[in-house]
Amino acid sequence: MKRRKGYRNLTQRLGFGLLTLVALMTVLPIVAIVAYIVYMGLPAITWEFLTQFPTHGMRSGGIMPAIVGTVFLTLLTTLLCVPLGIAAAVYLAEYATENRFTRLIRLALITLAGIPSVVYGLFGLGMFVIFFQMGTSILAASLTLSIMTLPVVITTAEEAMRSVPQAFRTVSTSLGATSWKTVRRIILPEALPGILTGVILGLERAAGETAPILFTGAVFSLPTLPSSVLSPTMALPYHLYVIATQVPEMPLSIQYGTALVLLGFVLILNIIATIIRSRARARRQW
Amino acid sequence: MDKIAIENLSLQYSDGTESLQNVTLGIREKAITVLFGPAGGGKSSLLRCLNRLNDLTEVRAVSGRILLDGEDILEPKTDVIALRRKVGMVFARPVVLPGTVRSNLIYGLELMGERRKSKLDEAVERSLKQAALWEEVRSRLDDPAIALSGGQQQRLCLARSLALEPEVILLDEPTSGLDPLSTGKVEASLQDLKREYTVVLVPHSIQQAARTADYAAFFLQGEMVEFQDGREIFTSPREKRTEDYITGRFG
Amino acid sequence: MNNTAGWREFTITHVIKIAGYSAILFVLLIFFFLLREGLPALAEVSVRDLLSTRWYPTEGLFGILPLITGSLIVTLGAAMVAVPFGIGTAIYIAEISPRWLREVLKPVVEVLGGLPSVMLGFLGIMIFAPDLRVMLSLPTGLSALTGSLLLGAIAIPTVVSVSEDALDAIPRAYREGAWALGATRWQTIWRVTLPAARSGVLTAVMLGIGRAIGETMTVMMVTGNAPIMATYLGALISPVRTMTATIAAEMGEVATGSVHYHVLFFIGIMLFIASLAVNITASAIIFRKRKRSERILS
Numbered sequence: 001m002k003r004r005k006g007y008r009n010l011t012q013r014l015g016f017g018l019l020t021l022v023a024l025m026t027v028l029p030i031v032a033i034v035a036y037i038v039y040m041g042l043p044a045i046t047w048e049f050l051t052q053f054p055t056h057g058m059r060s061g062g063i064m065p066a067i068v069g070t071v072f073l074t075l076l077t078t079l080l081c082v083p084l085g086i087a088a089a090v091y092l093a094e095y096a097t098e099n100r101f102t103r104l105i106r107l108a109l110i111t112l113a114g115i116p117s118v119v120y121g122l123f124g125l126g127m128f129v130i131f132f133q134m135g136t137s138i139l140a141a142s143l144t145l146s147i148m149t150l151p152v153v154i155t156t157a158e159e160a161m162r163s164v165p166q167a168f169r170t171v172s173t174s175l176g177a178t179s180w181k182t183v184r185r186i187i188l189p190e191a192l193p194g195i196l197t198g199v200i201l202g203l204e205r206a207a208g209e210t211a212p213i214l215f216t217g218a219v220f221s222l223p224t225l226p227s228s229v230l231s232p233t234m235a236l237p238y239h240l241y242v243i244a245t246q247v248p249e250m251p252l253s254i255q256y257g258t259a260l261v262l263l264g265f266v267l268i269l270n271i272i273a274t275i276i277r278s279r280a281r282a283r284r285q286w
Numbered sequence: 287m288d289k290i291a292i293e294n295l296s297l298q299y300s301d302g303t304e305s306l307q308n309v310t311l312g313i314r315e316k317a318i319t320v321l322f323g324p325a326g327g328g329k330s331s332l333l334r335c336l337n338r339l340n341d342l343t344e345v346r347a348v349s350g351r352i353l354l355d356g357e358d359i360l361e362p363k364t365d366v367i368a369l370r371r372k373v374g375m376v377f378a379r380p381v382v383l384p385g386t387v388r389s390n391l392i393y394g395l396e397l398m399g400e401r402r403k404s405k406l407d408e409a410v411e412r413s414l415k416q417a418a419l420w421e422e423v424r425s426r427l428d429d430p431a432i433a434l435s436g437g438q439q440q441r442l443c444l445a446r447s448l449a450l451e452p453e454v455i456l457l458d459e460p461t462s463g464l465d466p467l468s469t470g471k472v473e474a475s476l477q478d479l480k481r482e483y484t485v486v487l488v489p490h491s492i493q494q495a496a497r498t499a500d501y502a503a504f505f506l507q508g509e510m511v512e513f514q515d516g517r518e519i520f521t522s523p524r525e526k527r528t529e530d531y532i533t534g535r536f537g
Numbered sequence: 538m539n540n541t542a543g544w545r546e547f548t549i550t551h552v553i554k555i556a557g558y559s560a561i562l563f564v565l566l567i568f569f570f571l572l573r574e575g576l577p578a579l580a581e582v583s584v585r586d587l588l589s590t591r592w593y594p595t596e597g598l599f600g601i602l603p604l605i606t607g608s609l610i611v612t613l614g615a616a617m618v619a620v621p622f623g624i625g626t627a628i629y630i631a632e633i634s635p636r637w638l639r640e641v642l643k644p645v646v647e648v649l650g651g652l653p654s655v656m657l658g659f660l661g662i663m664i665f666a667p668d669l670r671v672m673l674s675l676p677t678g679l680s681a682l683t684g685s686l687l688l689g690a691i692a693i694p695t696v697v698s699v700s701e702d703a704l705d706a707i708p709r710a711y712r713e714g715a716w717a718l719g720a721t722r723w724q725t726i727w728r729v730t731l732p733a734a735r736s737g738v739l740t741a742v743m744l745g746i747g748r749a750i751g752e753t754m755t756v757m758m759v760t761g762n763a764p765i766m767a768t769y770l771g772a773l774i775s776p777v778r779t780m781t782a783t784i785a786a787e788m789g790e791v792a793t794g795s796v797h798y799h800v801l802f803f804i805g806i807m808l809f810i811a812s813l814a815v816n817i818t819a820s821a822i823i824f825r826k827r828k829r830s831e832r833i834l835s
Contacts, residue, residue, distance in 0.1 A: 008721050008723075008724070009721065011721075011723060012721045012722060012723035012724075015723045016633055016723065018625075019625050019626075019628055019629045019633060020629060020633070022621065022622055022625035022626055022629065023625065023626045023629035023630065023634070023642065025622065026622050026623075026625075026626040026646070026693060026697075027626070027642055027645050027646065029690075030645055030646070030648060030649045031645065033652075033660060034648070036660075036664075037656075037660075084556055084559060087552065087553050087556035087557075088553075088556040088557045088559060088560060090553050090556075091553045091554055091556055091557030091558075092557055095550065095553060095554065095557070096557060101558075104561060105557060105558060105560050105561060107817070107820075108560040108561040108563070108564045109560050110816055110817060110820045111564050111813055111816065111817070112560060112563060112564060112567075113816065114747050114751070114812045114813060114815065114816030114817075115567065115751070115809060115812060115813075116750065116751025116752070116753065116781055116808050116809075116812055117751060117753055118751070118753040118781045118784050118785050118805070118808070119567075119571070119751075119784075119805045119808050119809050119812075120567075121784075121785070121788075122570075122571065122574070122784065122788070122801075122802055122805040123566075123567045123570050123571065125788070126570035126571070126573065126574050126802070127566060127570045130793065131570070147563050147567075150559075150560065150563070151560070154560065165381075167377075167379070167381040168381065168383060168384075169342070170339065170342065170377070170381070171377070171381045171383060171443075172383070172393075173339065173342060173370065174337060174339055174370055174374070174375045174377075174447075175370065175371075175374075175393055175394040175397060175446065175447070175450065176367045176368070176370045176371040176394055176397050176398070176450065177367075177397050178367060178546050179546075179550070180546055180549045180550065180553075181397055185393075185396075185397075186383060186384070189384075190384055201651070204651050205651070207653075208651070208652070208653025208654070208655070208656070209653065209654075210653070210654070210655045210753070210754045210785075211753040211754060211781075211785055214785055214788070214789065215788050215789065237653050237655045237656075237754075238655075240655050240656065240659055241655050241658070241659075241754060241758070244658075244659045244662055244663075244758070245662070245758060255659070255663075259656055259659055259660075262653060262655075262656060263652070263656060266651055266652065266653060267648070267651075269651075270647070270648060270651050274644065285384040285430060285432050286384065286432075
């Protein structure tokens with residue numbers, strides 16, 4: 001009996017050890033990646049790098065237009081996607097009853113969430129660039145990105161609203177509120193942190209994606225900043241791709257610098273989302 | 287004079303449970319009517335019919351009439367929003383809305399579009415006095431409502447309904463989570479309130495029913511077994527089932 | 538509808554309802570435009586040619602089989618990386634690690650999930666491909682193997698978070714029951730908790746695979762982009778081309794309306810259907826599990 005028990009404990013210790021190793025092998029490289037990019041890219045980050053146009057065929061100078069381009073795209077995507085997404089989530093969480101049609105909507109959301117980003121690019125090309133004749137433009141790219149981001153926003157917003165206690169709705173209704181008034185005055189404010197977290201995480205993805213903007217809005221080189229939403233733009237992820245694969249004699253520092261700026265953009269959004277989430281949890285009145 | 291006349295009310299939920307069976311009952315105005323009985327009797331369901339709060343739940347079939355001041359509130363064309371201002375409700379667990387004491391109280395008025403600060407302040411003071419909460423809370427109007435004690439929160443919920451100047455107040459086991467002192471304060475408020483309002487109360491114990499009832503109805507599994515004067519029913523009930531319940535043979 | 542609510546409420550309710558149904562509209566639009574530009578390929582290139590094994594658009598050869606096998610081999614490789622590491626890490630986080638460590642590990646894994654794929658592709662070119670070439674004495678570092686490793690890394694966060702949620706959702710009572718019967722924690726994990734969470738874990742794997750199928754930039758940068766038929770074992774260490782990379786790489790250079798253009802859209806249709814199948818199956822599993830557990834618990 002004692003021998004049996006020792007054997008089981010040994011198995012457990014080996015097993016736990018193995019899994020610990022697996023977890024470490026998964027997690028440590030992530031830290032290493034981030035650290036490495038910071039290490040290699042930091043020397044390139046100067047004020048000039050962040051605010052100047054590129055020169056010598058991108059081999060020196062700054063990446064400002066790419067940064068500005070990504071910011072424009074992200075902002076416009078937010079504008080297009082967030083109101084629609086929140087409204088759709090309100091419908092699913094507060095108005096819809098669970099029937100055949102709502103199941104269809106959810107199926108559509110799952111579908112949208114699973115479509116590869118390059119297929120979104122094709123769609124954007126076919127519909128916005130060609131059919132609606134927007135040409136390669138910020139508008140076409142942002143429309144494409146916003147449809148791509150929609151499922152994430154809707155799903156997180158809906159979950160955030162559902163987590164608001166039902167009792168609030170009952171009380172609000174008993175005091176003479178309509179569905180919309182209850183949503184506007186109680187549900188949305190209380191669900192806001194969760195909604196914001198979802199929005200930010202969705203935008204984080206949109207900012208880093210290359211494939212959807214490849215044929216719809218991104219170009220490698222522009223002499224000036226985009227003049228309107230119908231102009232094409234440079235963008236950070238696309239810029240990184242091109243300078244890493246298609247420009248000969250590209251200084252390493254510029255490549256890593258660009259990667260670091262992109263990483264920084266994404267991480268900052270991530271951190272903001274995490275802060276919102278934890279502060280909301282602390283302040284919650286229910 | 288019957289403020290609310292319930293005629294042949296039957297209710298069935300979507301999952302098939304039959305909640306109310308052919309209930310006919312008259313609620314006198316400016317009195318406390320108590321609906322008592324064991325769990326599952328349909329008391330809460332009946333209460334929720336009186337302010338059409340049952341619209342929020344999965345109800346399969348409703349039949350019969352409920353006449354409030356002579357008008358059937360079960361008609362589709364009823365203005366439910368106005369109805370719910372007229373018929374206020376206090377729930378079993380105190381549910382304060384997120385926000386301050388003041389914002390809770392004026393919530394209903396703001397929903398109506400009332401913006402004048404004077405009116406709102408006046409409503410705040412009046413309703414808190416009616417709920418016997420004014421002295422305790424007058425200096426804490428801008429504190430988060432959730433900082434109040436359980437008993438205070440429940441009286442806040444009562445005040446919140448009163449701020450809308452309803453005509454009927456429904457209370458569904460309002461003191462079930464409260465200590466005896468708070469319970470006593472709530473019951474005392476009800477005695478004051480019945481002078482101006484029609485009160486329908488589902489008590490959380492028979493003792494509370496006996497203490498407060500002007501009229502009482504005994505509900506058993508969706509059926510209203512007996513309805514009579516509050517003092518009589520607890521001492522000399524007419525139905526055997528009522529007597530069995532009151533004396534504790536089941537329940 | 539009644540008087541107090543009024544027209545404003547009516548309009549708002551309907552705007553919200555339309556917003557809710559917009560998701561369906563978008564799916565239909567996407568499908569429509571893909572078909573519009575992709576179906577002509579079937580008219581312009583015979584099915585037999587499409588299923589041939591040589592992809593040389595410049596010479597009019599549109600065999601998409603090499604692309605399909607390229608995607609498959611890279612996805613399979615990614616699964617072989619993501620499944621053990623993803624599930625293993627999820628088990629570690631959910632069952633073994635102390636609480637404080639959990640709060641550290643979960644955000645770190647989430648960071649990986651947020652990393653742009655182009656960045657991982659970049660690191661692939663810079664570090665992983667050359668290192669792998671040296672370490673394994675390969676002719677080239679840009680191969681299906683490198684692609685699989687990186688894709689696996691990209692799929693891991695999805696697998697970890699969905700699996701961890703599934704494991705976490707198993708009621709404590711299951712574990713306590715096993716402990717009460719004398720099982721060690723290790724035995725409990727493998728015989729009780731994991732089997733109970735198996736549909737959630739399966740969903741996690743499928744969603745991870747779905748993510749891998751759809752990846753574009755990373756594979757485009759590290760798999761070498763040679764459209765060869767990846768049907769032999771050695772293909773793992775040779776360059777391949779995935780469907781996604783093909784579209785991304787060649788779309789910029791085709792003339793609108795040309796055969797090449799239509800075929801690329803056609804490949805897009807196939808990708809759409811493939812990821813649709815994977816994601817819907819994954820969700821159906823979760824949906825059925827939830828219904829069953831609701832029935833059991835009620």
